[in-house]
Amino acid sequence: MTGPSDPLLEGVLAGLPGTAPRFPADRSGxxxxxxxxxxxxxxxxxxxxxxxxxxxxxxxxxxxxxxxxxxxxxxxxxxxxxxxxxxxxxxxxxxxxxxxxxxxxxxxxxxxxxxxxxxxxxxxxxxxxxxxxxxxxxxxxxxxxxxxxxxxGRWAPPWRLTTELLRRGDVGEVVGVTHLLDKPLPPLVGTPFDDVDHMLLTDYLLHWVDVTRTWLATAPDGRGEVVAVRARDTRVPGQSAAARNPWSATVELETRGGATAVLRLVGDAVASTPSCPFWVHGTGGTLRGSVLLDSDRLSLDRGEGETDLPLAGAWFVGGFAATMGELMCAVAEDRQPENSAADAARSVALVLAAAASADRGGAPVAVGGAA
CATH class of the missing domain: 3.40.50.720 (NAD(P)-binding Rossmann-like Domain)
Known part of the structure; x- marks a missing residue:
């Protein structure tokens, strides 16, 4: 591991915009x-x-x-x-x-x-x-x-810094993304969320699907476009009989260029140190991190040692400010926001495809420009 004054760390962070919410001069109205x-x-x-x-x-x-x-x-x-x-x-x-x-x-x-x-x-x-x-x-x-x-979720500090590093090419082209939700589920039984079909796939995991699609899309020439989705959601041992929705879900994404992603929610995990670890493997290195529940961390490994990257802020509530800040900046700069509805709709298409796949027993569902 490298220390905060290490020249390698300084080189990695040089020129990056950081993870704090950004606003124009006028943030009113x-x-x-x-x-x-x-x-x-x-x-x-x-x-x-x-x-x-x-x-x-x-x-x-x-x-x-x-x-x-x-x-x-x-x-x-x-x-x-x-x-x-x-x-x-x-x-x-x-x-x-x-x-x-x-x-x-x-x-x-x-x-x-x-x-x-x-x-x-x-x-x-x-x-x-x-x-x-x-x-x-x-x-x-x-x-x-x-x-x-x-x-x-795109502005959760470990995820946001990952996005910036991938856009800059710090680990080359993405080969694979892996997420594991190693934490308890929130209360679901009796809530409106439990009445939503395939709730884990279409709602709960949407942040994970959305940020993963964003990372895969950093590949050049459209190679990062997701073209197929496979998903399963299943009831698990110990799950409440009153729960309408399954408590376990797995989503697999496949891109035009061959990169893949796996999102795994094992169920209502029992964990004394809960976290949501993730890995992004690229042609030139690996990013390893975690989000939520005081587990925030991110490291960069390009085959010559692992560099811990400093993080500032938190998903809750900084991420909520950042989405409005990005919209305000887009209006001030006369451009579409990064989190435009047109872009976010691509992630909705993926989770709807995941639900369709689960209905078909995990059979792949074509999306995007797939034939």
Missing amino acids: VAVLGAGTIAQSAHLPAYEKFGVGVRGVWSRDPARTSDLLERFPSVGRVYASADELLADPGVRFVDLATGPQGRLGWIARAVEAGKHVLAQKPVVATPEDLAALPALLERADAAGVRVAVNQN
């Missing part, structure tokens, strides 16, 4: 539409921590906002209706923190109001909505409106 658990536990704390100006919040359930201004004094107001929020001329960005049902309708209303949108993930959850999304995004482009998705 955000309104949060939806005030459920994730909005109050992650979105609003992230905006408060990073000085994002929140003009107001609306929820269809007034009980959720009854004491919100006391708990988040930086929030300007509670809107009486969604119409009032969308009509506010001071709102430039709508953080759409509702569930995927009806998502396209909310995006359309925000676009018609001339507001940029950050939509919660998954941007859509059904094949029908996925097919309808491009037409809506064309309308947004014509209106000069940017639509991004809260794929906050």
Whole structure:
């Protein structure tokens, strides 16, 4: 292992943008539409921590906002209706923190109001909505409106630094990606998530699929495009009989150039030091790391020793600030955001293919430009 003053480490880090959220000079004009658990536990704390100006919040359930201004004094107001929020001329960005049902309708209303949108993930959850999304995004482009998705996992510090190193070619072309979720599952029985078909594949693992697709896509000439998905989800020993969904899932991705990825969730793992380790093997080296539960780490190994890389920040809540920051920067710089809805939709296509594969007993499902 190398130390923080090692010249090799300094060379690796030179020129990298870092893992902290990035914002333009003006980070004002955000309104949060939806005030459920994730909005109050992650979105609003992230905006408060990073000085994002929140003009107001609306929820269809007034009980959720009854004491919100006391708990988040930086929030300007509670809107009486969604119409009032969308009509506010001071709102430039709508953080759409509702569930995927009806998502396209909310995006359309925000676009018609001339507001940029950050939509919660998954941007859509059904094949029908996925097919309808491009037409809506064309309308947004014509209106000069940017639509991004809260794929906050991309800014988990170990994953973000991995992305930057892969884009720079520090381990050559990606050969394979491996993820293992070595941690307990969150409570699922009796929650709305357990009512979602193939929930682990289509929702829970979406962050892992999304960042993996991003890494594979760093290969040149389209060789990193995922062309086939295989997946299984199975019930496991010890799983609650009341659980509707299986507690184990495996996803395999295959690219046009032959690189592969495997995502493995073994079940409700018993672990005294839980973590989510990952490995990225390339033609010129290997990245090894972990995310979540105080396990954050990343090292670079190019065959001449392993270099531990310093990390700053955390997925929760920095990743939530970073997704809005990227949208704001994209608007200020007149470009599409990295987390654009069009890009995030490619990950949705993969998890929907994973569910279709599981329905077929793990048979491969072609995606992307595959014949």
